[in-house]
Amino acid sequence: MRVRVKICGITRVEDALCAVEQGADAIGLVFYDQSPRNVSINQAIEIANRIPAFVSVVGLFVNAEPSFINEVITNAKIDLLQFHGDETPEECASYSLPFIKAIRVKSDTNLVQYAKEYSAAKGLLLDAYAEGVAGGTGHVFDWNLIPKQLAKPIILAGGLKADNVAQAIQQVMPYAVDVSGGVEASKGIKDAAKIAAFMRQVYSN
Numbered sequence: 001m002r003v004r005v006k007i008c009g010i011t012r013v014e015d016a017l018c019a020v021e022q023g024a025d026a027i028g029l030v031f032y033d034q035s036p037r038n039v040s041i042n043q044a045i046e047i048a049n050r051i052p053a054f055v056s057v058v059g060l061f062v063n064a065e066p067s068f069i070n071e072v073i074t075n076a077k078i079d080l081l082q083f084h085g086d087e088t089p090e091e092c093a094s095y096s097l098p099f100i101k102a103i104r105v106k107s108d109t110n111l112v113q114y115a116k117e118y119s120a121a122k123g124l125l126l127d128a129y130a131e132g133v134a135g136g137t138g139h140v141f142d143w144n145l146i147p148k149q150l151a152k153p154i155i156l157a158g159g160l161k162a163d164n165v166a167q168a169i170q171q172v173m174p175y176a177v178d179v180s181g182g183v184e185a186s187k188g189i190k191d192a193a194k195i196a197a198f199m200r201q202v203y204s205n
């Protein structure tokens with residue numbers, strides 16, 4: 001099966017269109033005011049309105065208020081929610097949209113247990129654990145910590161870039177890969193050449 005690609009942390013229409021043109025399956029919009037990639041609802045509306053059919057718009061939240069999440073999904077064309085904080089399975093499942101759950105992986109993380117707990121998730125996004133930071137750190141975690149069999153599709157994230165994504169896919173065989181910092185010129189601003197190089201490496205397998 002073809003590995004899907006999500007390009008996260010999009011803040012500009014031109015970067016979203018570049019990602020789509022290069023073959024991304026999904027783009028991610030960060031609704032987290034502590035992130036340099038944070039977007040306003042108006043920015044999200046503008047970007048999401050330009051995304052064609054068959055490309056998903058993912059809204060990323062970190063321990064957000066339900067009223068805020070509902071405001072976002074009422075106004076912007078979001079297809080899927082990504083919960084990147086400490087949201088419980090019940091919280092994640094309480095919205096009108098499907099969701100994926102991000103797990104920040106460290107040596108004692110029990111991914112089999114997480115897959116059971118978040119049984120309603122459409123996938124588990126595996127990111128690197130870093131003390132005091134919610135995500136988007138550019139850190140790679142030890143892919144050997146991922147069990148060979150997991151009850152949920154794996155979306156591999158954390159420090160992926162053109163230089164390591166082919167190796168990551170070969171080793172982990174994820175359903176999808178997710179990249180943010182690895183295709184940026186600066187935080188929140190994507191680099192077309194880096195996106196192109198990343199996509200080439202994904203499909204080099």
Ligand SMILES: O=C(O)c1ccccc1N[C@@H]1O[C@H](COP(=O)(O)O)[C@@H](O)[C@H]1O
Pocket residue numbers: 008009028030032035036037060062084127134135136137138139157158159160178179180181182
């Ligand atoms: O991008 C952010 O700023 C961010 C902030 C808070 C939580 C998650 C965030 N991004 C997600 O983190 C992963 C890994 O990012 P990177 O490729 O290592 O830069 C990415 O998949 C985003 O979904």
